[in-house]
Amino acid sequence: MIDARLHISGLHCSFRGTDGDRIEAIRDIDLSLRPNEFVSIIGPSGCGKSTLFNAIAGLLHPDTGTILLDGRDIVGQPGHVAYMMQRDLLLDWRTVLQNVTLGPELAGAPLKEARAHARMLLKRFNLEGFEDAYPSMLSGGMRQRAALLRTILCERPVILLDEPFGALDALTRASLHEWLLGIQREFRRTMILITHDPEEAVFLSDRVYVSTPRPMRIAGVVDIDLPRDRTHEVKLSPEFAEHERQVLALLRSEMPPEAVDSGVRLQ
């Protein structure tokens, strides 16, 4: 794919387990994202999705495979994509404003401009009036929005989101979904989301990759054929239900049969 923003092919990852054996985490993954696409990866927990993100972020070296960002090889090189991890990882000793400008600060960019830029965006992230608050003063949703603003301000074309809403309650999560879509369109970023939640995956994505249990492979892809401007009402449409059913069917087909029979939940 020539016009791909991020192109991953033939990716294999393994690491040494505690007993010295090599554990295969990822087996032959191909992924391709066009600019400004929103793609989700959904799969059972512990399937190696975080390993995939660590490989894309350059934190670990895959055994084989290529990762191209705008045609450039970025294997094993941190700093090319922005990575929002499971926990918000806000620094307790910094105010919201100091936290969100961490990226430009570490890159040696002029702080004054970075702060001015961040101040402008605080309102869009519903953090107006909290620029001088410490993270301990914020609610869970506000912390996640601050973490996302920090990720946006890193000015990277691709953003990896590792279950950013996992720790939030259902109401906060639902309200953040619509908002996140708006942010993604507005700031024109290519986003990959890891999630356990089929509804979240279908609602946010242009495409959903369903992965197998470890070692992680792509079991199937569901193209989400919904208008890009979505509100939460789309969740009530038959098309939405059909996409969710497809995702669930793919997930079930890859689960051990006894887990499905006994009604074990996908966490």
Add this chain to the structure above:
Amino acid sequence: MRRTRDILAPLILVALVLIGWEAAVHLFSIQAYVLPAPTRIAQVLVSDGRRIIFPQLGITLFEILSGYALAIAVAFVLSVLIVYSNAFRRGVLPLIVASQTIPVIAIAPVLVIWFGYNSIPRIIITAIVAFFPLTVAVVTGLQAVDPLQLAFFRTLKATPVQVFFKLRFPIALPNIFAGLKVAATLAVVGATISEWVGASSGLGYLIAQDTQQLNTARVFAGLVVLGVCGMTLFGIVSLVQRLCMPWAYARPRFRRQKERIPVPQNAAVSLPSAAAGTGS
């Protein structure tokens, strides 16, 4: 309300102890050289304070502060080496631990032979007593960083210097201040005992002299002054901590509301205990 109670409680306790002590001395006619009454100690503080005790305190205070500063400098250098160098940690850390089993008072005469009859051996002894718990605290603090935080800083292409100053050091601050507080009180102890060997001045020397001459009231007066010294130093460190770590004292603006189970109207009548329970 709570603050005044926090201050008042120890004051009342001290007052009660002093009254009991005073009463016991008079009731059992205890000799002043065995146990002087608090009023007698206060008398000595007034009569000998400005003339004898405070000039000696000045000398000891200089040793306390110099030794404390030296301990801080040594502890930070050692901690960074221990955290960043495996070879140093394996080779030198056991020696530092072993050095702590040697009584300082035993090496004091050697230090006097090396550095002479001046304040240098005493400052070194003060530092030896104070640096170890501080080093342990700083190392613990610098290693308290979350691996996920380190990975996150790597994705931002942070340099090792940035990781130290913008991540490891701020995370270490609570531990560092805990160590600084322990070291502050130990510096007072260290400076006092350093004057027991090869010294001819200082509050520790005065206390040692007065003990030999059975001037027990002035021994106690000296101890009171040292106690106030230690508490003041401790208080100053606490104050600096408050100034350096404003986030640790910030109040949450958006506290999660206390979970409250709605009790139906009729249920409230039948379950008065449950309704009362939610109110507390």
